Amino acid sequence: MSIKENDVVFLLGAGCSFDAGIPTVNKMVEDIENSLLKNKDEWKGLQDLYFYIKSAILYADGIFGKFHNTVGIEKIMNVLSELEKKEKNLVYPFIANWNNRLIDLAGANFEGIRKLKKLITTQLINWIKLEDYRAADYYRHFYEFQKEVGKSIRVFTLNYDLCFEYAKPHGSELELGFDENRTWNSLRFDSNNQDIEAGIYLYKLHGSITWKRDKDQGHILKSSVHPEEEPDLIFGTDTKLQSIDPYLFYVYEFRKYTLESKIIIVIGYSFSDEYINNLIKQSLEHKPERVLIVVDIRQDEEKVKSEIQAALKLKSSSQIVIYSKSAKEFLENDLTVTEISKYLPKVEDAFL
Structure with missing residues (x-):
């Protein structure tokens, strides 16, 4: 059975770039x-504040019984972004006082x-920027899969890195949403746009290290050749995700194509x-025939499937298929039309 346009959609997380040398x-x-906190002078004075922030995150998770949650860099940055607003934070009027320990560590302002x-x-x-992108060459298999399908494919990524861009083979078409002036334009993701020839549409859901806001032109989004000192990024469910393009548009597109x-x-x-989990859950519940293929390096397939079912709050794990291997292994060995088409519904009108 052949794969038609929009039959397959991709979502990439940090683990997809791990084999390229980018840490999770x-x-x-x-x-x-x-x-860093032990060896870098500029970090040492912030050690107590950092530990306080992390401890508070773990405490908040523990209140709801989430004792096994890990604290990733995005969650820490999300909390810092909210605290940075101080009195401008939406919930500030409901707070009697900031915690005294927080003020002692962070300063009055x-x-x-x-x-x-x-x-x-x-x-x-520094973590994300690679000196040699040849380590990310396995990303080219996305382009090879698109050529094999013969139709455009949509790829959504939560990563800020440039692996997808640097792995693009000569002759392949990648659409990032930026015009000849490096200005972002949502119309470039319209499949009916005759001016755009895209094999792959790439949606960077949380931004990119080469993105910046042009403050002199109404805060429009621009793309740079090299990483920005202060790139336009969001962390987790940052408020920008709900209010500013391209993030608002990208979430809508993710919902649409899933x-x-x-x-x-x-x-x-x-x-x-x-936020992402709810959209995946909605998609799976919308059509019982829809399949979720998950590439996870852990070898306990049943445990991984059970954890995903719990995270998505699904009644059953029957729609979940696990490939217990690294992203590199999956892309090099399994991302083919022959392999993926096995999961297409046997009854063609199941999605009508």
Whole structure:
């Protein structure tokens, strides 16, 4: 059975770039705690504040019985972004006083919060920016799969890195949404746009290290050739996700194409983003014939399936298929029309 346009949609998480040498969000936290806070002078003075923030996150999870939750870099940055707003935070009028310990560590004006956030942002770029992108060459198999399908495919990624861009083979078409002036335009994702020839439409749901806001032109989004010092990124369910393009548009597109798809392929995603999880859950419940293929390096297939079922709050795990291997192994060995088409519904009108 052939794969038609929009039959397959992809979602990529940090694990997809791990084989290229980019650390996962949890590994980034380990690097902060085991190296940066101990060895870098500019970090040492913020150690107590960092530990306070992380402890507060774990405490909040524990209140709801989530004792086994890990704290990734995105969750830490999301909390810092909310604290940075201080009195401008939406819930501030309902707070009697900031915690005295927080004020002691962050300073009366929360300058410590801003400094810690800036240090992590700078380090984030260092983690993500590869000196040699040949290690990400396995990403070219997305392009090969698209050529084999013969139709455009939609890829949504939670990653800020440039692996997808640098792995593009000569002659392949990748649409990122930026015009000849490097200005973002949603119309470039319209399949009916005759001016655009795209093999792959790439949606960077949380931004990119090469994105910036042009403050002199109404905060429009621009793309740079090289990583920005202060790139336009969001962390988890940041408020920008709900209010500013391209993030609002990308979420709408993710909803649209997951509901149109027959197969959702998830690679290297931890299922820790409730916003994304709800959209995947909605898609699976909308059509029982829809299949969720998950590529996860852990070898206990049943445990992984059970955890995903719990994260998505599904009544059954029957729609979930697990490939217990790395992203690199899956892309090199399994991402073919012959393999993926096995999961297409046997009855063609199941999605009518």
